[in-house]
Amino acid sequence: xxxxxxxxxxxxxxxxxDSVPVATRTRVEAAVTNIIQLVRPNEDxxxxxxxxxxxxxxxxxxxxxxxxxxxxxxxxxxxAHVLTAERVTxxxxxxxxxxxxxxxxxxxxxxxxxxxxxxxxxxxxxxEGYDADLAKLEVGTSWIERQACPPRAGPSQNLxxxxxxxxxxxxxxxxxxxxxxxxxxxxxxxxxxxxxxRDGQRVAGEIGRLRVNADRHIFVVFQLGIGYVQCAPQTxxxxxxxxxxxxxxxxxxxxxxxxxxxxxxxxxxxxxPGRVPNYWQVYEADxxxxxxIARNVLAVLFDVYGYRGLPALEVLDERTAK
Numbered sequence: 001x002x003x004x005x006x007x008x009x010x011x012x013x014x015x016x017x018d019s020v021p022v023a024t025r026t027r028v029e030a031a032v033t034n035i036i037q038l039v040r041p042n043e044d045x046x047x048x049x050x051x052x053x054x055x056x057x058x059x060x061x062x063x064x065x066x067x068x069x070x071x072x073x074x075x076x077x078x079x080a081h082v083l084t085a086e087r088v089t090x091x092x093x094x095x096x097x098x099x100x101x102x103x104x105x106x107x108x109x110x111x112x113x114x115x116x117x118x119x120x121x122x123x124x125x126x127x128e129g130y131d132a133d134l135a136k137l138e139v140g141t142s143w144i145e146r147q148a149c150p151p152r153a154g155p156s157q158n159l160x161x162x163x164x165x166x167x168x169x170x171x172x173x174x175x176x177x178x179x180x181x182x183x184x185x186x187x188x189x190x191x192x193x194x195x196x197x198r199d200g201q202r203v204a205g206e207i208g209r210l211r212v213n214a215d216r217h218i219f220v221v222f223q224l225g226i227g228y229v230q231c232a233p234q235t236x237x238x239x240x241x242x243x244x245x246x247x248x249x250x251x252x253x254x255x256x257x258x259x260x261x262x263x264x265x266x267x268x269x270x271x272x273p274g275r276v277p278n279y280w281q282v283y284e285a286d287x288x289x290x291x292x293i294a295r296n297v298l299a300v301l302f303d304v305y306g307y308r309g310l311p312a313l314e315v316l317d318e319r320t321a322k
Contacts, residue, residue: 074103075161189309227305
């Protein structure tokens, strides 16, 4: 999408309509009028008004509505500090609603509404929602192929989230009817307490399942890429029996299970292999809560096997274990 850029004379900018530079109001109104009046077969007119990466953009839809969008922080994370709660409230009060498909704020206007009124709404959104410099706004109009979900500038591009079908942008454009932001890069957990805070409830819940169903043949395995802890219920008396994988069971653990790590296993109450190939421990049910056992299990994973929370802990049971 090629934008026809127009500059404006310098004048003090303010959120109030009567303080908007005359040149700004004139150019934005002209752009809105342009896409309403010029109708091309199988194409939609698009008007974009922007200050840096802060933008509003309107598209002339086939149903004679202008679908207008104001930039959001999903595709432009740097706008998160701009779109404060107060500014989002101001946008909402002016009729803009969050559209989860691309994270922009959306409002529609009938093409029969005066272009001057629509222009004022667009300028007010930039002023009140984004603190844009109204004296330095840029404006462009273009026409795109009519399609339900036109290409958009990708997250690394200028005006990310805006409709843009320029061939130069094709390699990085977002194609589709919605955008899902990638998960934030995970970071290793630095303490056992952090691991317990994240996974403790899940592990305690699994221990509770063993306790409640102690008369059934069930078990749970907390699996890492290297090393695991597995637990099962015992009856008469009720107890939770757990094993921590040993080098005897898997030779690759020889380098990991140093004397210091074996000492830590002993501190956590585990007995050396012999009775079984793995380190083992029995938790008496009436003396150990689910949470206590869960913390001990996670301590083995953290202190002995070096688990720091990445990747996510794999939990298997009698139904899912191979």
